[in-house]
Structure formats: C-alpha cells, structure tokens
Amino acid sequence: MPSASHGDVELSDSTTNSQSRALNQFLVGVELKAFKIAQAALRHEDDALDAVQDAMLQLARAYSDRPAEEWKPLFYRILENRIRDMQRRRTVRGRVISWLPFRGNDEDDEEQDPIALAPSLDPQPPRRLEISETMEALEKAIEALPRRQQQVFMLRTLEGLDVAETATAMGCSEGSVKTHYFRALQSLRAQLGDFWT
C-alpha cells in the first residue's frame, strides 16, 4: 500500500523533525554555558570546544530519544566525564613530558594560553573595565577551585541546576553536592572579598 507507507514516512519525518528541533533548541540553550564550564575546568579554549562538541554528539547518539527534561543532567554528565578524561590525558602527557630531557619552558602552555591572556586592544569605558576586572578575578578564582567544587559551583550558579540534577550530572550524592557547593562559596568569598566591596 503505497499511500500507507508514504504516510509512515511522513509520520517518521515529522517526528524526526520535531525531535531535531527540540534537540537543537536544547543545545542552543546550553552550549555557551557548557563551553564556559569546560573552559573553567580545562583552561583551554580548543580543548573546551572539543569537550562540548563530544558531549553534544554523545547526547545526540545515545540519548536523543530520551524525554527532553532528562537531557540537561545527562548532557552535563557526559561533559563532566569528557572533561575528566581530558584532564587525565593531560596529566599523563605532562608526566611524560616532565621526564623528557630536552623539554623547553613550554610546560605551562596548556595551563595558560598567552593569546587568551593577552590584554584586549579594544578601548573600554571605566565601568566596563571594572566589570572586566571583576570578571577576570572571578574566573581565576573559579579556575583555582578544586575540580569537584568548581564543577558543582558552575552547574549550580551558571547553569542553574538544582541539587538533585547536579548530583546526577556529577555522579555523586546530593549531600556531596551541598558540601562542595558550600566550600566553593566560602573559598570564592575569601578570595574575592576585595572585589565585592
């Protein structure tokens, strides 16, 4: 029955299109925040982009059929795993490089990208400059946090996940999330006191 099969194709197409639209909408909503979270953890733009790209692909491959409300904790769980893998690989590579006799002074290249650290040439009004300085101080303080505290803080504060969602994304208990978050807040307040007054 050609008409029935044609109907099936149309049905499948419309279902696929609506799911694709929903996935697109979700990814548009999280991609920039996910990038900032990955960048804070990895301190490297391209690595952060790779991590977010991998997380997007993995979500699309494995979990796009799941209900949309499950996507956010799943996406951040995948991203968290990806970030951890990259950090481990980087640690191993750092150890190997530290054993090499001919290593130069470029060990910290991955930690601090000179281009990223270079001051912008754009003229900035005083208020904007003040915000930039505060933001830079905040980003440095966040980068200095222990990894778990950093991830919990970013997921709770920037992404707005609740305690349960953060626990799912981090693969830990809700109690652990609360502890990490409280410690992160204490640490950041201690470091940024001068900028907030």
Added chain:
Amino acid sequence: MSPPAHVGPTMNADTLEFEKRTRELLEDSVQRVDGRIRSRLNQARHGAIEEATRRRRSVWQRFTLMPAAGAVAATLLVAFFLWPHSHSGDSLTTESSGRAGVEDLDLLADSDALDLVSDETDTGQFYEWAVDQADSNEASSTGA
C-alpha cells in the same frame, strides 16, 4: 554536625548576594563569548543534530522495512502452498486430457503396436484373416 559559628542570618544574606552577583557576572561572561567560539559551537550543534536525525531515520527504516519484508515472505509462502491446488482447481477439463496423455504414452511404449503400424502388408493380411475368421464363425454357426 552543628553549623559553623559564623553562619547566621547576615552570612546567609551575604551569601545570597554573593551568589546573585557571581551569577550575573558569569552570565555576562557567557554573553561575551566571541564569534569564533560561537561559530565552532554552532557547527558542533549542527553535526550533533545531523547525527541524531540519521540515527532516527535508520531506526525508522528498520521498523518500516521489517513489515514489508515479512509481507513479501508471507506472500511467497502462500504462493508456494497454493501453487499445486491452483493446478487441480481448474482440472475438470485437464484431468481427462491428462489421462488420455498417459494412454498415448502406453501406446507409444507398446513396441508390438508400433511394428504392426509400420508394416503395411502385415496389417492387410491381419485384417483379411480377421474377416475370414469372422465369416467362418458365422457359417459354422448357421450350418449347425
């Protein structure tokens, strides 16, 4: 575990204010992400959506092809079982012709009959003999 001594209403208010301010700053920093990063994220997103679409289509094709393949298999099965019946179904006319065919085969296989047909002289003598036999039988029966 008792809360730390310095945690009180002021601490909570300060903490809330601190959270609010950090959130605003982080959201501002998200808005400042440059075009190169946004473009790369856009490409990554499109790649992910294509992947999801391709995956869904392949799953749909699997589900839609399965009944079609089943229908073809069922048709072949039915055709296989119905084929002999369809031959016997219309065979009131073909049955007799089939039987005649078998008799023709018997005749063709009978070598004596073939010899008789091939030898014309013998055939004539046979008919004469047969007529004579019939006449003599008739005469003897009337004379008696």
